Amino acid sequence: MMLQNVKGTKDILPGQISKWQYIEDVIRKETAKFGYVEYRTPIFEKTEVFSRSIGENTDIVNKEMYTFADKGGDSVTLRPEMTAALVRSVLQHNLHSLTPTQRYWYFGPFFRYERPQKGRLRQFHQFGAECISSPNPESDYEIILLADYVSKALGINDYTLKLNSLGNIASREKYREALIRYFSSVRSSLSADSQNRLEINPLRVLDSKAPEDIEAAKGSPNILDFLDTESRDHFELVIKLLKQSGIEPEICPRLVRGLDYYSHTVFEFQSSALGAQDSFGGGGRYNELFQEFGGKPNPAVGFAMGVERMLIILDALDKYPGLSDLPDVYVVSGNTNLLPYINRVVNILRNKGLRTLSDLQRKSMKSQFREANKAGVKFVVVVGVEEFENEKVQIKNMAGGEQIEIGISELAEYDF
């Protein structure tokens, strides 16, 4: 084999690019409806940006980060997610003190060193949004609604919204203790992985896929029973607002997420069109992250959606509108001596705004027609010796086959 791409990376080939552009267009339109503005940060950051925020004992930090020392000896990391980088940037530029609320969206590549499988790559793309500086449930609602708008605008109508609350820090700590007590009592029936999780992050025993863990988790305490009044009120208003907007969340008390910085609301968007990795989006509230970075406490909530996973869903649903990046016109000629005249014609067409091709291979007229046909143009403009001598061009409609002749002086005004 010749040189190949790096494992877990994908070339986005020209035949696929219109799908990407379509998704990006939809994202721009929908986020604009909510008044969110785009945010771009560097592809890599100092390693502490992620290790400190995401959690030292998460898989992302432990084994999935692309971390390396640069020539100066600094440890840098290809971003595995956006939230930490964006919080770093907002703090650095004091954007959180310029307006009451900050609303941002982003789109770009992210990197995680994992074994690739369906819907999981080492370089993948996420679209996401962050709503910063509001502690209130209406911002949780707004963020989920934005994800809903984008999903539905893309035609993903039948997704499942899984929703849970981890509560505030006090609630979560109480629950954590109860959970450790419970799982310790059935420890021997847990999978090896989960016995390990019990030490590191007991919440994650809950969403294990191992049958014995699922069985064991059935009798586990319910996190929702541990929410204090503040946490419960918050969660209930989020649910109420969503329902009023026609979004029916599925309450999943065992939904926890792999990033340590979440509290209160957490959620996932799932679709049956995907494989084992069935969630195409997820997010939650992160009220403590600003402090982690040394800033003043500042509440926020956000989500991220996997673009490749949305693509899988759209492919399965065949949900693309008529996407076309086909050229409009091909200028055919059999005679290279006519190049100046050909180019004059080509330029007139391009200045009309038509996507115009011409032959670069010095092929026969027949071959040029074949290429024109394959390219999918609606019109061929024929420029031969006779046309040159008479200052004319032939215009052939490829669909019907009819052909007319007009003067080159009329070409600029001709209605194709």
Place this chain on the structure above:
RNA sequence: GCGGGCGUAGCUCAGCAGGUAGAGCACCAGAUUGUGGCUCUGGCGGUCGCGGGUUCAAGUCUCGUCGCUCGCCCCA
């Protein structure tokens, strides 16, 4: 890091119980010398992922290796 499946022309694949490679599509060119799509004819194109082993002989058996893919872990 672990487990399953796969690896033959650009693509999709065939190749029976081992005897030194085929099809369709795609691509290129012709079918009475300025015109496509249909049809016909011809052409280009493969060290059968790579390396070792068994054999007179391996795409076909065997071992290893690499790659792809699906799944586990975890996430988007």
